[in-house]
Amino acid sequence: MCTGGCAKCLGITLIPLAVLCTLVNILLFFPGGQVVDNNQHITDEVWYFGGILGSGVLMIFPALVFLGLKNNDCCGCCGNASCGKRFAMFSSIIFAAVGVLGAGYCFAVSAVALHKGPKCYTGTEWTYPFQDGNYLTNHTSWSVCKSPENVVTWNLTLFSLLLIMSGVQVLLCAIQVVNGLIGTICGDCKCCGCCGGDGTV
Known part of the structure; x- marks a missing residue:
């Protein structure tokens, strides 16, 4: 598959993931599917907007760049037929790195939230009753949250x-980093990077 075509496939996959992450983060503002009367009763990690900013907004930029690589005009940059396509693939590496950072942030926030557990009312106060992560395997302890x-x-x-x-x-953006490096060095298949301007090798 051409490096541009591969990037387009990655972009097509990243967009629905970004939308889903945003929606999931929004749902977390309604613990248990309910509207709380005090925002302080919502788990702190929800307010870090990992799904909305990290895996949502920041992921849209690399996704759009990846989608545009397939249709990028690779010919006609400073008289060099291949440099336009190569530069586009190189720039995709930078955007892929941004995607890795955004998704990595969401991953870290989610991991901390899972270990820490939700904030809930125990019958006496609003607190985090599961601080050690043991609740993940001890389902009977969940009843402490009233x-x-x-x-x-x-x-x-x-x-x-x-x-x-x-x-x-993170995995998809990492793939694009490798794909972008290949595209930067070799250019897109049957394009000006690896072939002549007329499509011949």
């Missing part, structure tokens, strides 16, 4: 989704 209802399952499911999707985004 409100919001099902908040443990809610946070565990949604933060796990963010963890998985951001991990996939």
